[in-house]
Amino acid sequence: MAASEFSLIDRHFAARRRARADVALGIGDDGALLLPHAGQQLVVTLDALVAGVHFFAAADPEGLGHKALAVNLSDLAAMGATPAWATLALVLPEADEVWLERFCRGLFALADRHDVQLVGGDTTRGPTTVIALQAHGFVPPGLALRRDGAQPGDGIYVTGTPGDAGLALATAFGKARIASGHEGVVQARLERPEPRIAPGLSLRGLASAAIDISDGLAQDLGHILRRSGVGAVVDVERLPLSPALLASLDRDEAATMALAGGDDYELCFTVPLERIARLERAAAAWDCRCTRIGAITAEPGLRLVRADGSEFRLERLGYDHFR
Numbered sequence: 222m223a224a225s226e227f228s229l230i231d232r233h234f235a236a237r238r239r240a241r242a243d244v245a246l247g248i249g250d251d252g253a254l255l256l257p258h259a260g261q262q263l264v265v266t267l268d269a270l271v272a273g274v275h276f277f278a279a280a281d282p283e284g285l286g287h288k289a290l291a292v293n294l295s296d297l298a299a300m301g302a303t304p305a306w307a308t309l310a311l312v313l314p315e316a317d318e319v320w321l322e323r324f325c326r327g328l329f330a331l332a333d334r335h336d337v338q339l340v341g342g343d344t345t346r347g348p349t350t351v352i353a354l355q356a357h358g359f360v361p362p363g364l365a366l367r368r369d370g371a372q373p374g375d376g377i378y379v380t381g382t383p384g385d386a387g388l389a390l391a392t393a394f395g396k397a398r399i400a401s402g403h404e405g406v407v408q409a410r411l412e413r414p415e416p417r418i419a420p421g422l423s424l425r426g427l428a429s430a431a432i433d434i435s436d437g438l439a440q441d442l443g444h445i446l447r448r449s450g451v452g453a454v455v456d457v458e459r460l461p462l463s464p465a466l467l468a469s470l471d472r473d474e475a476a477t478m479a480l481a482g483g484d485d486y487e488l489c490f491t492v493p494l495e496r497i498a499r500l501e502r503a504a505a506a507w508d509c510r511c512t513r514i515g516a517i518t519a520e521p522g523l524r525l526v527r528a529d530g531s532e533f534r535l536e537r538l539g540y541d542h543f544r
């Protein structure tokens with residue numbers, strides 16, 4: 222970037238240094254020196270947010286800072302990992318100090334809450350804003366939550382209330398309207414997703430498979446089904462629909478939004494029947510809902526059913542960038 226690149230990095234990134242004991246050298250050299258945790262597996266995940274694709278160019282930068290980290294912490298949660306470090310590649314059309322200041326406020330507020338240290342990155346000029354963040358965490362060998370462990374008979378669960386973020390997106394595109402009085406809550410669900418770190422950690426040794434919902438519950442559950450070589454029946458009447466979603470859409474539209482809306486960053490996971498009592502005890506301590514929505518079947522494919530057993534038809538599964 223321009224001559225101000227180094228002062229920008231110093232002011233906004235180096236100055237906010239946290240001091241984790243497993244960081245020997247953070248921002249400021251050619252590379253960070255990190256101390257991997259002995260006997261643990263390192264989990265690495267990266268998500269890029271592109272202006273015009275993942276967010277509106279005029280979006281609140283504080284929310285973007287939060288979301289860039291949140292979507293990656295959500296991946297760590299879905300692996301059952303304890304977050305540790307992050308690196309950040311920022312491509313910006315111009316050196317906008319006010320934008321950067323606000324972006325960092327959102328980013329570091331969430332990083333501090335989860336004891337995550339930003340240990341390096343790159344800042345460069347480019348034609349449009351791109352925020353690529355990589356997060357690193359740790360998990361004991363054998364305890365990571367993977368997509369490939371679901372077995373016939375396992376219960377299927379979801380955290381929180383999927384569909385709210387999809388409603389905010391649909392509203393932004395003029396395809397829906399948030400019921401009056403619910404705008405703030407729904408907008409926050411899109412702009413400030415809360416990574417389910419504590420639930421993810423307590424699912425170690427409990428869940429047989431897990432994924433975080435970024436592209437829609439139906440599509441992301443489909444990844445678990447394919448990787449595990451199983452199918453599922455989901456009872457659409459059991460979907461945890463928020464009051465805001467139910468106030469804004471009719472029941473079938475609300476269920477469709479919960480199944481296919483995307484951008485939820487909730488966890489979808491499966492639990493063997495014999496561990497359900499343990500799950501319920503663990504979930505009582507979570508600060509979000511945990512709802513059983515269906516069961517894994519030996520027969521492949523995802524079946525969506527109503528309470529009377531009839532089929533619920535979904536016209537699209539969720540978001541696909543290349544469709």
Ligand code: ADP
Pocket residue numbers: 230234247248249250251252308309310311339340341342343344
């Ligand atoms: P180099 O040219 O050796 O790659 P840079 O001048 O790009 O180094 O970066 C200087 C220091 O600032 C490095 O430690 C780098 O990791 C850090 N850094 C640069 N941009 C960012 C950013 N957006 N977020 C966090 N750290 C950054």
Ligand code: MG
Pocket residue numbers: 250251252
């Ligand atoms: Mg260098």
